[in-house]
Amino acid sequence: MKTVRLSLIGFGAVGQGVAQAILQKKEILKGQGIDLCVVGISDSKGSEINARGIDLKSALLRKKQKGTVAKSNDSAFDIIRNVEHEIVVEATPTNIKNGEPGLSNMSAAFNSGRHVVTSNKGPLALCFSQLKEAAEDNGVFFRYEATVGGAVPIFNLIHESLAGNRVIGIEGILNGTTNYILTRMEQERLPYELVLKEAQELGIAETDPTYDVEGIDSACKLVILANSVFGQAATYRDVEVTGITKITPEALELASKNNYVVKLICEAGNGTLTVAPRLVPKKHPLAVGGTLNVASILTDLAGRITISGKGAGSIETASSILSDILYIARNS
Ligand SMILES: NC(=O)c1ccc[n+]([C@@H]2O[C@H](COP(=O)([O-])OP(=O)(O)OC[C@H]3O[C@@H](n4cnc5c(N)ncnc54)[C@H](OP(=O)(O)O)[C@@H]3O)[C@@H](O)[C@H]2O)c1
Numbered sequence: 001m002k003t004v005r006l007s008l009i010g011f012g013a014v015g016q017g018v019a020q021a022i023l024q025k026k027e028i029l030k031g032q033g034i035d036l037c038v039v040g041i042s043d044s045k046g047s048e049i050n051a052r053g054i055d056l057k058s059a060l061l062r063k064k065q066k067g068t069v070a071k072s073n074d075s076a077f078d079i080i081r082n083v084e085h086e087i088v089v090e091a092t093p094t095n096i097k098n099g100e101p102g103l104s105n106m107s108a109a110f111n112s113g114r115h116v117v118t119s120n121k122g123p124l125a126l127c128f129s130q131l132k133e134a135a136e137d138n139g140v141f142f143r144y145e146a147t148v149g150g151a152v153p154i155f156n157l158i159h160e161s162l163a164g165n166r167v168i169g170i171e172g173i174l175n176g177t178t179n180y181i182l183t184r185m186e187q188e189r190l191p192y193e194l195v196l197k198e199a200q201e202l203g204i205a206e207t208d209p210t211y212d213v214e215g216i217d218s219a220c221k222l223v224i225l226a227n228s229v230f231g232q233a234a235t236y237r238d239v240e241v242t243g244i245t246k247i248t249p250e251a252l253e254l255a256s257k258n259n260y261v262v263k264l265i266c267e268a269g270n271g272t273l274t275v276a277p278r279l280v281p282k283k284h285p286l287a288v289g290g291t292l293n294v295a296s297i298l299t300d301l302a303g304r305i306t307i308s309g310k311g312a313g314s315i316e317t318a319s320s321i322l323s324d325i326l327y328i329a330r331n332s
Pocket of ligand 1: 009010013014015044045067076091093094095101119122313314317
């Protein structure tokens with residue numbers, strides 16, 4: 001049996017989803033020779049540390065009842081640097097101004113010789129090549145499937161299943177909030193402001209929806225894709241971005257009459273990176289509705305491959321994180 005010790009840095013929707021997924025899969029994974037053991041959990045108020053393994057059920061219950069997992073004042077850094085473990089799961093909030101606290105957490109993990117699995121886009125949208133280099137210099141894995149497309153296994157598909165192919169271009173919808181808004185505007189013929197309000201009430205859009213509706217979140221994800229797949233050294237500021245705030249129900253109706261839908265499409269290829277509303281034929285594989293995400297990858301050998309699925313959600317995002325954890329467990 002191979003015991004793989006983990007820390008969960010950030011215990012919000014994603015961190016708790018990972019704890020639930022580990023609880024749910026623990027026995028099955030043991031049957032496959034892998035014992036996942038969480039030795040440290042950290043939120044903004046403190047930490048729980050147990051070198052023999054944290055009782056995840058109690059940690060989840062304590063977080064629910066008390067709003068924190070903390071049993072001590074130890075910080076995320078204390079866990080990353082001082083608690084013996086193999087993998088740091090970094091799931092703190094995305095910050096695209098300076099990448100913190102994720103950037104420092106990831107750097108500390110690499111410098112401590114620990115692998116990193118993350119869902120946090122901020123540090124990768126700002127400093128992808130530096131982080132990749134730091135991981136390589138320290139001989140550890142850096143896996144980030146959950147940063148783009150939530151549950152949709154885009155990086156695994158490209159780097160593993162399509163290995164040997166040259167990727168010519170990638171197009172996709174990488175933001176579920178804007179996809180939901182455009183879908184509802186088209187279906188209900190409602191103005192942007194009303195649908196945004198509905199999305200906020202349903203928890204699909206943030207109170208401050210700027211990053212989503214202005215296309216910045218999509219741009220961050222596109223940059224991570226381009227850097228990972230094309231070896232670019234772009235940051236999200238290199239993306240030409242147009243959001244969805246100016247789209248009217250009339251424009252969507254006109255598009256619909258001509259058998260098109262309007263989608264916020266991310267495009268990478270030929271060295272250019274764009275995020276903009278585009279007309280997509282209603283029967284095109286990119287014309288997915290609701291909060292779904294989709295990525296369409298054009299390759300030289302396999303041709304075009306398109307995958308879609310849930311771009312967010314606690315357990316859905318944990319699915320991508322778990323696959324990265326298991327990749328490391330099997331390959332280290
Ligand atoms: N939710 C999704 O569906 C989804 C999907 C894909 C990617 N992501 C990305 O995954 C990351 C986590 O998302 P989330 O939805 O789980 O966010 P969240 O619910 O806001 O959780 C963030 C967690 O980080 C903790 N935290 C904040 N500052 C910290 C610090 N300095 N040290 C330790 N912990 C700290 C917070 O503590 P408190 O609990 O004390 O506030 C909270 O537990 C984000 O970067 C997000 O963009 C999310």
